[in-house]
Amino acid sequence: MANNIVSREKDYSQWYLDVISAAELADYAPVRGCMVIRPVGYAIWEAMQRELDRRFKELGHVNAYFPLFIPESFMKREAEHVEGFAPECAVVTHGGGEKLEEALMVRPTSETVIGHMYAQWVHSWRDLPILINQWANVVRWERRTRLFLRTMEFLWQEGHTAHESSEEAVEETLRMLEVYRTFAQDFLAIPVLAGPKTDSEKFAGAVRTYCIEGMMQDGKALQMGTSHFLGQNFAKAFEIRFEGRDQVLQHAWTTSWGVSTRLIGALIMSHSDDDGLVLPPKVSPYVAAVVPIFKTEDEKAKVLAFIRQAMAGLLGEDEVAAAERRFGNDQVQQLFYHPQTAQQVVVDKRDTMRPGDKHWFWTQRGVPLRIEVGPRDVDSGNVVVKSRLDGSKEIVPLAALTRAYVDAKLAGIQQALFDRALARRDEGIRTITTYKDFLNHFAEGRGFARCRFNPSRVVEAQIKAETKATVRLITRDGDAEPGTCIFSGEPSTTEVIFGVSY
RNA sequence: CGGGGAGUAGCGCAGCCUGGUAGCGCGCCUGCUUUGGGAGCAGGAUGUCGCCGGUUCAAAUCCGGCCUUCCCGACCA
Incomplete structure (x- = not known):
């Protein structure tokens, strides 16, 4: 065993940091919560970028770049969005030695500024769809940070699309979710579950959020990517309107989807061992x-x-x-x-x-x-x-x-890594039918619980307070064989996965 | 942001209680011997003791403030 890496069993958190340090993936920056991505870590990110970028382009997306600064007033236009993001925004109040007339937010995500631009570019149904992706950095003022998993500044891609109809936008949302799912499994060799979030876990401003969730070696859940159906929320807030085939002026339907450098953390915690980093061949520099x-x-x-x-x-x-x-x-x-x-x-x-x-x-x-x-x-x-x-x-x-x-x-190793991670993940999922078993499950340790559950903000908050577990995603949405909600005891045809998340 | 730990050579740490100008292991440099699994011997280099201020003849050590980091909690794409 390596002598500069503590074992997973002894101290999982320290092991994670030791692996990063030993492999020289990243280092701490002088500013709290910020990291330097070192050459080996960055090469891994470049491999992910290359592969994802290709997959996006195969589906007709193009890349563009929008600015880092967003006028403060933009953030306030979508009610849920500002509520969700304002507390974690970095705000620039001074520039050139003077106080700014309007403060600038450092983007935590770009729906607002992109919505503003789309409003100017979209006039007719012939201008749709718009399928743009950007590779960028974003900043979120996180209270508690961890290398790759949650840093104040991180790198990601955010796709933003606008469509003529709700159906088309939903289709796009699900298409990109599938891109993430297959990318995670085929390229990163990480098995993931894909599906919608509950209302209490969805993106601020979305109608519905879909995600891919992975299980790390300690049994905790990691959200590895999200795809949001934004309905007409941002189109209405930013007046993205077009004259339709029916000659009626209407709001566009938008989506957004992203994955970040957090995936490097997922990679580490999915495959690595007590001797250090283990990389799937497709990702390794x-x-x-x-x-x-x-x-x-x-x-x-x-x-x-x-x-x-x-x-x-x-x-x-x-x-x-x-x-x-x-x-x-x-x-x-x-x-x-x-x-x-x-x-x-x-x-x-x-x-x-x-x-x-x-x-x-x-x-x-x-x-x-x-x-x-x-x-x-x-x-x-x-x-x-x-x-x-x-x-x-x-x-x-x-x-x-x-x-x-x-x-x-290399192909054999890539497959074996996936198989190993899949076996580990599946072993960590238990089907649970009563709240008593549910409490025992999360009292004993980690791992996922597959349950019938009727989502509710109040109940989810209570369960989180009691067990730290949250609904990671919905696996069967009202179409599962009839069962009983583990919490309320009421009939339920909704199956969800609970887990303790990073 | 609350509770707790930590910050001394590149890394890991001792010294701090009881103030007197800094030490150990690994690593690094040079040389020789080595090389199928993290070498041995000899010689050598490396520190504004996290930062700012205070007390003192004198501060790594005592006092105050701040910064960073790790763990737990709250919060959270």
Whole structure:
């Protein structure tokens, strides 16, 4: 076990922070609640951005950028929205040495400013739909912060669409929820539940909020993405109106949806172990780290020559030659595995570290594969391939170290990580039919409770006060086989998932 | 924002009670020996003791205020 990372069992919160620190994902900024996303952490975010951006564009969305500052008056136009967000807004009152006539809010989310602009761009049904996404930072004045999970400033994407009809907007809301669900599962290898929130948990200003929820290794729930059907709330507040096919002037129907750097926290808490970070191959900036082992200079030359040959076989002579010309730290040689994703294979030639140190170095950074080459391997014409997933090792003849082999290996790890997380998640879900069992469940530990429940703000608040658990999402909305609401005892055809959330 | 812990070398910590100019382990640098799982020996470098103010001949140490961070709670896309 790593000696700079406390075990999950001993102190889960500390383990989470230790993993971040050991993998150099982020560091604390001088301002409370703010973080610096370090290169490895940022590369993970870039991988998510790349994949999501592609998926958004495949569905017709385009990117744009709206300003950081929002006039204070904008926030007040939508009643629920201001109530929800005003308390956690940072406000700029001075600029250029003078007090501003109207204070500016640093965006906590951009519905208002985007609504204002859409009002100017939309006149006719022919102007719809508008399908815009932006990649941006937002600020929310959080009382209690945790790296990646809740920071005062965070990076995210927010999609904002406007449509002709309610049906079309609802369809978009659900379509984007599905994008998030499949992205989480296929790309991040994190199983998620998807569905609507109850009224008490919905976004301030939305008609209905849908979410994806994951279960972390400690059994707590993490909201990993949301998609909101905003109805005509913001269209009315900002006068997004158009003349319809029926020649009637009407308000547009809008949606918004987002995921944030919180997903990096989800990634850590879903897959990592007591040795540090574990990354799904599709997300990892490095697909493999090559560690040479040698004693003498002769052996070193022999081993490095063999590694060069192996890399040329795997990545092509052109790439190896390019890496040799490339500017950078030649102690850790970087070779591109996928030029389009910038994922690399690294050859760790550092002579300041022994093989054991390098082993831990790359282990803690979650690199899916480690390839080791020592004199014995050179003599036998093999390399040793080890998996971060389970430490298993495989002896592979030089000629067999092909892209097809590595791709298959990576795909296997990606799938195994998902399967492992899914098994863990499903074990953590219990079906509960009485409030007594419900109380016991959340008194004993964490995990999800699947229940029949008739949502109610008052009851949900009471349950939260008693157990800390909240409705994470609705899984069957009035169409489940008739049952009994765990709290009221009344008939219920609504099934929900309760959990203690981050 | 309430309660509790912490802040001294890059990291982890001791010293503080009882004031007298800073120490340990790891890491780092140099050299040699090592190298299939976090090396050994020798030598060396690194500190406005979180910040501001007060008490004092003298403050890491005592007093006051502030900042940051961790845990618990309240709040919360």
